[in-house]
Every structure is written in C-alpha cells, then in structure tokens.
Amino acid sequence: MARVLLFGPLRDLAGWRERDVEAASLAALRGALAAEDAALGEALGGPGVQTAVDQALVRGDAPLSPRSEVAFLPPMSGG
Amino acid sequence: MIRLVETAFDPGALLSEFTRGRSETGAVATFTGIARAEAGATTVLELEAYPGFTEAEIGKIAEQARERFGLHDLAILHRVGKIGPGEPIVFVATAAGHRRAAFEACDFLMDYLKSRAPFWKKEHGPGGARWVEPTAQDHADRERWT
Numbered sequence: 051m052a053r054v055l056l057f058g059p060l061r062d063l064a065g066w067r068e069r070d071v072e073a074a075s076l077a078a079l080r081g082a083l084a085a086e087d088a089a090l091g092e093a094l095g096g097p098g099v100q101t102a103v104d105q106a107l108v109r110g111d112a113p114l115s116p117r118s119e120v121a122f123l124p125p126m127s128g129g
Numbered sequence: 130m131i132r133l134v135e136t137a138f139d140p141g142a143l144l145s146e147f148t149r150g151r152s153e154t155g156a157v158a159t160f161t162g163i164a165r166a167e168a169g170a171t172t173v174l175e176l177e178a179y180p181g182f183t184e185a186e187i188g189k190i191a192e193q194a195r196e197r198f199g200l201h202d203l204a205i206l207h208r209v210g211k212i213g214p215g216e217p218i219v220f221v222a223t224a225a226g227h228r229r230a231a232f233e234a235c236d237f238l239m240d241y242l243k244s245r246a247p248f249w250k251k252e253h254g255p256g257g258a259r260w261v262e263p264t265a266q267d268h269a270d271r272e273r274w275t
Contacts, residue, residue, distance in 0.1 A: 055179070105181055
C-alpha cells in the first residue's frame with residue numbers, strides 16, 4: 051500500500067488528490083493506476099511529469115514500502 | 130528564510146526586517162511578483178505546493194544562489210492558495226557585499242522559481258479555469274544561468 055498524491059492538472063484529470071494504492075513498485079503502481087483510469091495512466095507518463103518517492107525525485111522504477119508516499123508532479127510554475 | 134504563506138503579506142515589512150541589523154552587507158536587492166488581473170480575464174490565481182518537498186527544493190536553489198553569488202543572506206516567501214489581482218505572490222530578497230551579486234542572485238532565484246520550484250498555478254476567470262505551464266521564455270530565462 052502506497053499513498054499516492056496528484057498535483058496540478060493531474061488532480062483535476064483524475065478527480066482525486068490523494069489515495070492509497072496496493073503496489074510493491076513504482077512500475078506496478080503506474081500499471082494499477084492506468085488499469086483503472088487509462089487517461090490518467092497516459093498523463094502520468096506525459097512530458098515533464100516527474101515522480102517523487104518519499105519526497106525525493108526518482109527516475110525509472112523504484113521499490114515501494116507499505117508506507118511510501120508517491121507524488122506525481124506535472125510541469126512546475128511558480129512566481 | 131524560506132516560507133510558504135496562505136495569507137497576504139507586506140513586501141515593505143519583509144524588506145525592513147531583512148535589512149535590519151546588517152553592517153557588512155553593502156547591497157540588498159528584492160523582487161516582488163504581483164498577481165495580474167489580465168484585463169479582467171483572471172479573477173483568482175490559485176497556487177498549489179507540495180508541503181515539505183516544495184520548501185526543500187527551493188532550499189536547494191537557494192543554496193546554489195548562496196554559493197554562486199557569495200550571498201550573505203536571502204529570503205524567499207511564496208504565497209499558496211487563492212490570490213486576488215494586485216496581491217503579492219512572491220518576495221525574494223538577497224544580501225551581498227556589493228550590488229551586482231545581489232541583483233544577479235535575485236534574478237537567478239526568480240528564473241528558477243518560475244520553472245523549477247514545485248508550484249502549480251491555476252488561473253480562474255469569467256471564461257473558466259486553466260493551469261499555467263512555464264513558457265518557452267521561462268525556460269530560456271533559466272538556461273541563461275547554465
């Protein structure tokens with residue numbers, strides 16, 4: 051079980067902001083989200099979307115612990 | 130000082146506080162970003178952050194600025210939540226021995242904040258709402274420093 055957080059346009063697309071998902075790896079988590087919502091699955095792999103596990107940016111796959119926090123971060127815009 | 134705030138802030142008060150008690154700092158530069166009305170097209174600007182992560186990422190940018198420009202100190206304050214036209218969104222202050230470093234560090238920090246800091250910005254207006262992504266110009270501005 052990992053806690054998944056969506057930000058910005060991803061949150062609007064999915065219609066939720068935070069949810070627990072059963073997955074032992076980031077790849078499995080992406081698969082589970084895409085199986086449930088194909089549009090979200092595609093958006094998570096879209097240009098400029100970064101992934102953070104426990105508040106550290108990761109590339110590619112990563113193992114998840116039951117208490118992992120996974121955040122999907124679309125292109126950022128501050129100021 | 131790096132801080133996210135949910136309520137309006139006074140840039141003048143922040144500048145006074147930042148400037149106080151310095152005897153070796155010859156230069157303080159500041160930037161204040163203000164929400165634009167876009168001729169009525171934007172009634173509310175909504176800014177979302179990832180608490181903890183956002184401050185940490187800004188901290189990395191701030192550390193780069195400190196080293197690169199030899200800053201004595203810096204302050205970054207950023208609004209989150211709903212912001213009305215005319216309200217300050219972001220305040221950056223830099224302190225250095227001389228003006229060039231202070232000016233450049235302020236410019237550097239803003240270029241990074243525009244396209245690398247974990248914020249997501251949504252404009253609400255009579256025509257609906259839209260998420261704002263960094264522009265090609267924002268990316269080009271940041272590239273100037275690499």
